Amino acid sequence: xxxxxxxxxxxxxxxxxxxxxxxxxxxxxxxxxxxxxxxxxxxxxxxxxxxxxxxxxxxxxxxxxxxxxxxxxxxxxxxxxxxxxxxxxxxxxxxxxxxxxxxxxxxxxxxxxxxxxxxxxxxxxxxxxxxxxxxxxxxxxxxxxx
Numbered sequence: 001x002x003x004x005x006x007x008x009x010x011x012x013x014x015x016x017x018x019x020x021x022x023x024x025x026x027x028x029x030x031x032x033x034x035x036x037x038x039x040x041x042x043x044x045x046x047x048x049x050x051x052x053x054x055x056x057x058x059x060x061x062x063x064x065x066x067x068x069x070x071x072x073x074x075x076x077x078x079x080x081x082x083x084x085x086x087x088x089x090x091x092x093x094x095x096x097x098x099x100x101x102x103x104x105x106x107x108x109x110x111x112x113x114x115x116x117x118x119x120x121x122x123x124x125x126x127x128x129x130x131x132x133x134x135x136x137x138x139x140x141x142x143x144x145x146x
Contacts, residue, residue: 011083012127015136024063025049029137034122036100037061047100069144070097072118077111085128095120095141105140119144 015026028035038045039053040060052059074094082090091106091114106114107123120141127136 010130012136012138014130015133019132021051022049026137028063029124029139030135032124034066034097034124034139035063036066038064045099047102066100066122067098068121070095070102070120070122070141072106072114072116072120073101074116075106075114077114093120093141097122102139104138107140107142109143113143 013022014020015023017023020026025035035049036045036047037049037051037053038061039056039058040062041058042053042056044053044055045064046054049061049063051061053061072093073096076092077089078092079089082088086105087107089111091109091111093104093106093114095102095104106120107125121144123140123142124137125140127138129136
């Protein structure tokens with residue numbers, strides 16, 4: 001296969017085992033699970049996932065599931081300067097989910113529906129692939145329905 005893939009303009013992370021130590025995170029995403037790492041030594045949970053604990057420098061980390069519900073702490077609605085492939089407007093949210101805060105997008109919502117304190121649930125979206133990662137996924141959030 002011949003391709004003219006230009007990695008310097010790719011806004012999404014590589015996800016294959018050959019290109020990142022964080023590939024288990026993306027494998028979990030493919031299965032619809034939002035996970036992060038927790039230290040086996042001091043039990044510190046971190047976001048984004050890390051291969052070494054930032055609290056105690058232990059390499060003994062394990063994958064743990066994050067809760068199925070989070071709370072919007074802050075948000076912004078972007079209407080200009082949106083990367084190619086994103087909808088306009090794009091809603092960015094800072095979500096408290098379990099012990100971590102995640103900055104991501106809120107999808108399938110109108111800007112009028114967003115306010116601090118609302119409940120959201122994790123979701124997964126597929127993003128454009130590359131010759132090295134034909135299927136890539138990222139975590140996003142959706143409004144939690146009652």
